[in-house]
Amino acid sequence: MGTFHCPIGAASRGTTGCVDCGLCSAATKAERIAAADRMREYIRATAGTRAGVIKKIAVCGKGGVGKSTFSALLAASTVSLGYRTLVIDTDESNPSMHRRLGIGKEPEPLLSILERFSDEAAPIEAAWLDRDEIRFEDIPERLVVSRDKLSLMCSGKIDDPLIGCACTMSDLTRNLMVNYVPDEKELVITDLEAGVESFGRGMEQGVDTIIMIIEPTLDSLMVAAKVQYMSEGLGIRRIRGILNKIPDKATEKQMRALLKEHNIRYLGTMPLSSEISLSALTGAMIPEGEAYQNVKNLACLMFDEAEMDYDL
Ligand SMILES: Nc1ncnc2c1ncn2[C@@H]1O[C@H](COP(=O)(O)OP(=O)(O)OP(=O)(O)O)[C@@H](O)[C@H]1O
Numbered sequence: 001m002g003t004f005h006c007p008i009g010a011a012s013r014g015t016t017g018c019v020d021c022g023l024c025s026a027a028t029k030a031e032r033i034a035a036a037d038r039m040r041e042y043i044r045a046t047a048g049t050r051a052g053v054i055k056k057i058a059v060c061g062k063g064g065v066g067k068s069t070f071s072a073l074l075a076a077s078t079v080s081l082g083y084r085t086l087v088i089d090t091d092e093s094n095p096s097m098h099r100r101l102g103i104g105k106e107p108e109p110l111l112s113i114l115e116r117f118s119d120e121a122a123p124i125e126a127a128w129l130d131r132d133e134i135r136f137e138d139i140p141e142r143l144v145v146s147r148d149k150l151s152l153m154c155s156g157k158i159d160d161p162l163i164g165c166a167c168t169m170s171d172l173t174r175n176l177m178v179n180y181v182p183d184e185k186e187l188v189i190t191d192l193e194a195g196v197e198s199f200g201r202g203m204e205q206g207v208d209t210i211i212m213i214i215e216p217t218l219d220s221l222m223v224a225a226k227v228q229y230m231s232e233g234l235g236i237r238r239i240r241g242i243l244n245k246i247p248d249k250a251t252e253k254q255m256r257a258l259l260k261e262h263n264i265r266y267l268g269t270m271p272l273s274s275e276i277s278l279s280a281l282t283g284a285m286i287p288e289g290e291a292y293q294n295v296k297n298l299a300c301l302m303f304d305e306a307e308m309d310y311d312l
């Protein structure tokens with residue numbers, strides 16, 4: 001059996017916060033299922049206060065559907081709507097989020113607070129990550145790069161063939177996502193890794209809003225349906241689908257019918273855009289053109305919905 005990764009991070013904190021679910025000692029499949037049920041019950045019971053306000057958004061979906069593109073556009077548009085926005089890039093491979101945000105350099109990764117990944121000559125303080133309530137000011141400066149009210153953190157990149165698995169990064173990121181407390185008019189947008197693995201690690205527990213990016217393929221739709229199922233299992237109630245790379249009205253219509261069939265609540269559409277492809281080619285920030293304006297409208301719709309009774 002491989003290394004155990006506690007989905008609520010208690011094991012890595014010397015059992016502080018342990019909810020006695022028994023997952024770490026489960027030896028059989030039946031015991032693991034029973035433990036996962038206890039864990040889900042705990043998570044759902046403590047998730048009740050998340051409805052209403054949008055503070056922490058996770059952007060999910062199948063690989064390559066446009067999660068990072070949407071996250072970058074959403075971050076820029078929420079800043080223009082008056083928010084201070086912190087983007088957490090959890091992708092272990094792609095190196096371009098800072099460019100998509102128009103930020104000159106990458107931050108030092110969260111992973112570097114651990115002794116074995118740190119710069120020995122100038123280690124970064126780590127105790128802040130164990131606080132029950134983490135504020136923006138608590139995060140060591142070297143882990144954040146900013147442009148005005150837009151800030152970026154990243155979990156870490158796998159850039160050495162023997163660095164080990166990505167679980168350590170996920171554990172640290174989960175702690176941050178769960179314990180981070182945004183101020184009023186502050187938002188956290190987490191650009192998640194592709195697929196549903198992050199759910200297995202409990203990364204989304206602190207999140208109040210899940211945005212699923214869905215391109216016009218059946219696989220992408222099936223991943224979204226699974227993301228929705230898992231998000232509901234964590235007690236997250238605001239879950240929305242965004243159709244991306246839509247070439248024409250007929251495809252949009254067909255996709256919307258499929259969303260309905262899978263009970264996925266539709267937020268909006270991002271058309272297939274040459275503006276976006278061109279920016280990807282040059283590595284430049286997406287300009288404040290049509291795609292940006294469209295995402296800004298979707299953001300407004302999402303915030304408006306959140307203030308209404310029919311939000312959830
Ligand atoms: N609406 C769009 N129109 C045209 N191209 C798009 C659109 N959205 C995304 N793309 C392109 O699709 C590719 C994948 O996008 P992106 O990197 O945002 O996906 P991702 O879901 O973050 O991928 P990964 O799973 O690797 O993290 C990029 O080349 C991007 O420019």
Ligand SMILES: [Mg+2]
Pocket residue numbers: 067068069091094191
């Ligand atoms: Mg990405």
